Amino acid sequence: MDLINLFVKSIFIENMIFAYFLGMCSYLAVSKTVKTAVGLGAAVIFVLVITVPINYLIDTYLLQAGALSWLGEEYASIDLSFLSFIMFIAVIASMVQLVEMIVEKFSPALYGSLGIFLPLIAVNCSILGGALFMQQKDFTGISEAITYGAGSGIGWFLAILAIAAIREKIAYSNVPAPLKGLGITFIITGLMAVGFMSFMGIKLEGNQEEQKEKTVYNIENENADDKATYITDLENE
Amino acid sequence: MSEENKPTELTKEEKKKKEMILFLSKSEEKESFLSKANQKLLTDPLDDNNPITVQVLGICSALAITVQLKPAIVMSLAVVFVMAMGNVVISLIRNLVPNRIRIIVQLVVVASLVIVVDQVLKAFLYDVSKQLSIFIGLIITNCIIMGRLEAFALGNGPWKSFLDGIGNAAGYGIILIIVAFFRELLGSGKLLGYEVLGHKGLTLEDSTGLYALGYENNGFFLLSPMALIVVGVVIWYQRSRNRKLIEEN
Numbered sequence: 360m361d362l363i364n365l366f367v368k369s370i371f372i373e374n375m376i377f378a379y380f381l382g383m384c385s386y387l388a389v390s391k392t393v394k395t396a397v398g399l400g401a402a403v404i405f406v407l408v409i410t411v412p413i414n415y416l417i418d419t420y421l422l423q424a425g426a427l428s429w430l431g432e433e434y435a436s437i438d439l440s441f442l443s444f445i446m447f448i449a450v451i452a453s454m455v456q457l458v459e460m461i462v463e464k465f466s467p468a469l470y471g472s473l474g475i476f477l478p479l480i481a482v483n484c485s486i487l488g489g490a491l492f493m494q495q496k497d498f499t500g501i502s503e504a505i506t507y508g509a510g511s512g513i514g515w516f517l518a519i520l521a522i523a524a525i526r527e528k529i530a531y532s533n534v535p536a537p538l539k540g541l542g543i544t545f546i547i548t549g550l551m552a553v554g555f556m557s558f559m560g561i562k563l564e565g566n567q568e569e570q571k572e573k574t575v576y577n578i579e580n581e582n583a584d585d586k587a588t589y590i591t592d593l594e595n596e
Numbered sequence: 597m598s599e600e601n602k603p604t605e606l607t608k609e610e611k612k613k614k615e616m617i618l619f620l621s622k623s624e625e626k627e628s629f630l631s632k633a634n635q636k637l638l639t640d641p642l643d644d645n646n647p648i649t650v651q652v653l654g655i656c657s658a659l660a661i662t663v664q665l666k667p668a669i670v671m672s673l674a675v676v677f678v679m680a681m682g683n684v685v686i687s688l689i690r691n692l693v694p695n696r697i698r699i700i701v702q703l704v705v706v707a708s709l710v711i712v713v714d715q716v717l718k719a720f721l722y723d724v725s726k727q728l729s730i731f732i733g734l735i736i737t738n739c740i741i742m743g744r745l746e747a748f749a750l751g752n753g754p755w756k757s758f759l760d761g762i763g764n765a766a767g768y769g770i771i772l773i774i775v776a777f778f779r780e781l782l783g784s785g786k787l788l789g790y791e792v793l794g795h796k797g798l799t800l801e802d803s804t805g806l807y808a809l810g811y812e813n814n815g816f817f818l819l820s821p822m823a824l825i826v827v828g829v830v831i832w833y834q835r836s837r838n839r840k841l842i843e844e845n
Binding site: 377378379380381382383384387388441442443444445448449452453481482483484485486487488491492495535536537538539541542543544545546548549550552553556 | 822842
């Protein structure tokens with residue numbers, strides 16, 4: 360049950376694009392047609408499902424404070440967490456390379472459709488973001504890490520699919536010249552994010568307070584009352 | 597034939613080696629440090645070639661940290677540091693790195709610089725570092741940095757790359773600061789934490805400044821969608837002034 364909660368939460372409530380803006384660069388660059396958007400989205404799901412669990416294992420057994428205790432007692436006091444950025448990015452870059460080679464060897468058809476997108480993914484913020492959020496969330500097992508990776512990937516996929524479909528249609532509308540292309544895409548994404556905010560009201564099992572804290576985590580408002588009233592307002596709607 | 601050609605090739609290679617040792621390209625030796633072309637490198641990314649609104653790079657981390665002005669400024673400074681240093685380092689080693697592994701080398705260089713920034717922030721500005729949370733780490737995959745390393749530092753000398761890094765990071769910072777300015781001002785009525793619009797009390801009588809007239813903060817500006825819409829409006833404004841940037845479709 361917890362896994363399903365986490366899955367739904369990572370797709371909708373903590374959507375990579377609409378809640379955290381991760382992976383915006385490729386989201387804007389590759390969303391001109393639905394076909395390429397599907398290719399990139401699939402590649403992102405694929406890589407997130409692989410890299411988040413691997414980074415979870417590296418974090419738990421190598422980097423965290425006391426993670427090296429399986430080597431012996433004298434290693435229990437070592438804290439390598441300052442190395443996590445470089446480890447995570449190295450894992451991601453090498454996994455992307457590896458996945459590219461494996462896919463090319465065993466499934467040329469899939470390589471044909473993903474091919475050009477795979478190298479792009481090494482520098483897609485949502486992949487590193489997935490790893491860093493995983494580290495922040497203190498998951499208790501690898502199954503949670505896999506679920507989180509899959510959920511955030513699917514959330515990203517949905518987002519790029521939706522914007523690509525909208526952009527294909529918007530080509531036929533009369534947008535003011537200075538807003539054409541990038542400007543209108545930004546504004547549409549903003550409006551879509553407003554739509555996704557309605558998922559914040561969904562009640563999943565578990566600690567409600569904690570969830571609210573997490574979903575509105577980037578509202579760094581010092582006035583706590585404002586924040587609380589705002590959340591209740593949202594829920595009443 | 598081939599023997600005649602050999603000596604000239606060797607001298608070419610020697611020349612190249614000399615350039616490598618000096619880390620200077622030919623054109624750079626002749627130019628003064630702040631020539632017209634170099635100044636253009638610095639100012640172009642501020643408007644005509646802005647990384648966020650024109651090149652569409654580095655938006656990932658740009659939006660989530662613009663709720664307040666202070667983290668936006670800290671983030672811009674961090675990016676200025678990482679970009680300038682990263683560009684210089686990559687430009688210094690550009691002739692030594694095999695093409696196939698260049699992406700990993702770039703990532704490692706940038707990641708080490710980001711670790712430095714992260715540790716410094718944790719030591720001296722702990723509250724800001726908590727607010728920026730994972731977004732400092734995400735500078736590593738910030739597309740501007742990788743984009744400029746690929747497009748500029750790999751083909752140019754260190755001084756030019758340094759200027760290009762500073763210029764692009766400043767262009768990024770300007771957008772960040774503009775967006776954060778409006779979001780903090782309209783969303784919480786403050787700038788850098790100071791209550792510039794007056795103090796909001798519990799009742800109208802307690803309040804001062806604009807709040808005494810019945811002004812309310814627009815809480816919507818604190819939420820993430822507004823960042824996108826504000827950037828959209830900034831793009832709109834920039835392109836209606838600078839019409840050559842308008843896209844076809």
